[in-house]
Amino acid sequence: MTETTFLTDNRSRSRNITFIGGFGLLILLFLVGLIAGAVDISFNELYACIIGDNTAENYRIIHYLRMPRVIACAMAGANLALAGCILQGILRNPLADPGIIGVTAGAGVAAMTLMLLAPELTYLVPLAAFAGALIAVAIVFSLAWEHGIQPLRMILAGVAIAAFFGGGSSALSVFYSDKIQGTVNWLAGGFNGVSWQHVFMIMPYTIIGIIATFASSRKLNALQLGDDVATSLGLNVEKIRFFLLTLSALLAASAVSVAGLLGFVGLIVPHIMRLLVGSDFNYLLPVSALFGAALVVGADTAARTLFSPIEVPVGIFLSFLGAPFFLYLLKRRLN
Numbered sequence: 001m002t003e004t005t006f007l008t009d010n011r012s013r014s015r016n017i018t019f020i021g022g023f024g025l026l027i028l029l030f031l032v033g034l035i036a037g038a039v040d041i042s043f044n045e046l047y048a049c050i051i052g053d054n055t056a057e058n059y060r061i062i063h064y065l066r067m068p069r070v071i072a073c074a075m076a077g078a079n080l081a082l083a084g085c086i087l088q089g090i091l092r093n094p095l096a097d098p099g100i101i102g103v104t105a106g107a108g109v110a111a112m113t114l115m116l117l118a119p120e121l122t123y124l125v126p127l128a129a130f131a132g133a134l135i136a137v138a139i140v141f142s143l144a145w146e147h148g149i150q151p152l153r154m155i156l157a158g159v160a161i162a163a164f165f166g167g168g169s170s171a172l173s174v175f176y177s178d179k180i181q182g183t184v185n186w187l188a189g190g191f192n193g194v195s196w197q198h199v200f201m202i203m204p205y206t207i208i209g210i211i212a213t214f215a216s217s218r219k220l221n222a223l224q225l226g227d228d229v230a231t232s233l234g235l236n237v238e239k240i241r242f243f244l245l246t247l248s249a250l251l252a253a254s255a256v257s258v259a260g261l262l263g264f265v266g267l268i269v270p271h272i273m274r275l276l277v278g279s280d281f282n283y284l285l286p287v288s289a290l291f292g293a294a295l296v297v298g299a300d301t302a303a304r305t306l307f308s309p310i311e312v313p314v315g316i317f318l319s320f321l322g323a324p325f326f327l328y329l330l331k332r333r334l335n
Contacts, residue, residue, distance in 0.1 A: 015277045015287075022290035026074065029294050033070040033301045034062055038308055068196045073300045073314075074293035075199070075206045076191075076255040077265055081292020082213050083251040084266020085273075085285055086244050089220040091154060094274070095326070097267035098252035101158025105165035106136025107253040108261050112169055112187070116176045123197075126205050126257040133249035133256075136161050141242065189262040189315015191300055198258045205254035210289065212247055217281040220244070224279060262315050264322020265292055271325075 035041045041049075041058045049062040080098065087096040087103075098104045110132025111125050140161055144154035169187065173180050219240050222230040227237045255262065269292045270284065277283045296314065303317040 011278060015283050018273070018276045018287050019283075019290070022287050022294060026290055026294040026297065029298045029301065030070055030074065033073070033297050034066050036301055036305050037061075037066065064195070068199045069191050069194045069300070070297055071199050072194045072202070072258050073191055073297045075202060076259040076262065077293040077296030078289040079206055079209060079251040079255040079292075080262060080265035080296070081269040081288040082210065082285060083248040083255075085270040085281070085288045086213065086216075086220065086248040086251075087266065088270050089223060089281060090241055090244050090248075092224065093155065094271050095267070096155065097264065098248065099162065099261075099263045099266070101155060102136040102140055102161030102165060103133045103158075103249050103252045104256055104261060104263070105162040105169070107133040107249070107256040108187075109165045109168040109172070110135070111253075111257050112172055116172060116179050119179075123201060126202055126254050129253035129257040130205070130250055132165075133253040134246065136165060137245045137249045141245065187260055188313035189260040189318070190303075190311075190313035191259060192304075192311060192313070194258060202254045202258050205250060209247060209251040209254065213251070214285055216244060216247065217285055220281040220285075259296075260313075260315060262296070262318060264318055264326065265295060268322055268325050269295060 031043075031046070035043065035046055039058065039061055041062065045058050046062065049059045083098045083103070084096065087098065087101060088094055090096070107129035111129040114121060114125055114128040136158075140154055140157045143157035143161075146153065173187075219235065222233055222235055223237070223240070225233075230237050230240075252266070270288045273284055273288045273291060277287055296318075299317050299321070300314040303312040303314045306312075
């Protein structure tokens, strides 16, 4: 066996183990999320609820409170991880994240505007968030353009746009202080009060976004070779980059519409997965989706159980995890 074959076999084995481990971890955390809480539920009671025993004492807790919440956590986590993965691939920069380049802030201020001004149109929140994210993407894209997209300019423009839209959210909080109470938890990033309505609201956007992302893995791989090589392969680099930015906006906006302003999921997960499975997006995208879902499900379960009876918004919990990791990455790149 040659050294090249040995290394290839090792990488393939590592990818398989990571994928299976991520799937198993997600299932485990999903079950823990269903049984853990203010009212502890045994696995026997959980099984009775799942098979449809409507007479089970805890059926209402499982079916109407915890299950939609855990499913929404999984979808939001997968969407944010994939959005971050796409952005890191487009910009070839491990510091890229929907929150850092302004996509999340744009989606957040648009969703918040709709919730405050037209609460009866809640079902349109994902579309409003997507529109806000697209506006942020368009502004960042135009500011970063100079004979093609400049990745560093895009990140710097994104930071400025994120600050601008963040100021918009703060202004809404001041001018509509009488209505803001219902969105406080949403602003901090949390799943308190999530129902089946929210799950079905973002499910179509999640399915479309995930399918389109997986179908774009080869284009992302081509972009890693550099713009000149990708162009020589017959790709319209700028059109592909804009399409992928739009796709990232859709994924991030669908998560924001339900979970609020969750940070750092799109930064942490793709970077760690790249260390485990390499930079091939055929493998990186699915494992990022699995571990992104597992991270948010696990973080949400911890945030609502560790400090019981107080429920900490999961966005705060993730910020304490993500901020040190971002500083670590920044220090590594500067050294």
